[in-house]
Amino acid sequence: MRLMPKEVEQFRREGYLKIDKRVIDDEHLTVLREHYDAVFAQKRGTTGEGLRNLAVVGDSESSEDIDSAEEMLQIMEMWRFDEEYRKLLYHEPLLDIAESLIGSDIQLFHDQALYKPAYHGGEVYWHQDNAYWQCKPPNLVSIWIALDDADQENGCMNVIPGSYLEGLASHGRAESEKGKLPALLQVDADVDRAVPVPVKAGCVMVHHCMTLHQTNPNRSSRDRRALAIHYMPSGTRNREGEVMKDNLLLRGELA
DSSP states (O other): OOOOHHHHHHHHHHSEEEEOSOSSOHHHHHHHHHHHHHHHHHHTTOSSSSEEETTOBSSSTTOTTOBOSSBOEEEEOHHHHOHHHHHHTTOHHHHHHHHHHHOSOEEEEEEEEEEEOTTTBOOEEEEOHHHHHOOBSOOOEEEEEESSOBOTTTTOEEEOTTGGGGOOOOOEEEEOSSOEEEEEEEOOOOGGGOEEEOBOTTOEEEEETTSOEEEOOBOSSSOEEEEEEEEEETTOBOTTSOBOTTSOEEESOOO
């Protein structure tokens, strides 16, 4: 499923691309949902086993008095917990999309399951991914896979087109009316430029690691389950300046 030249051009111009063609069929989607729910059910209530609530408010994530009324649940490295998600890393349509944008030598940076439950799904504030990662060069792309229909009611992605060309913005700790969110960063963004990116289940959107993006709370009656896979060109360096040669090679060769 290689991208058309006009799609690549759009991504280069805007830093994101919505792909309406299904990359996950109904049968595969059913399996992924079942395994997704099973992993979250297994991890719920645990500490230090991969599940985080990014929406907690408090001095730190481990504070005894944190406010966890809202949930923006995250499981990092989903592929380590479930074989279906390991296989998804090598799903040819996804790798074709990544190759169209970053070249043929592709490594996994990491993946993350991102779950906004119905009614009390928490917000993710405006940010650039590379503010967290600090990878060099900042040429990573993320494919955001919708396991449920994602729209403005249940917390689809919002982006600022072209923002990835404007450099790394100054981020601070995210803060709501209740207080600080220790798990999240936040940046001032020109919301007048923001564009919602609704995605149907089984479809994807892809964005650059320097694109400003955000998701609103989920107050709807529908869950919003998604998975993001972050791809990097082989030879990418981490924040310490070390080449990440041990990360999974998904296609091509190591630099």
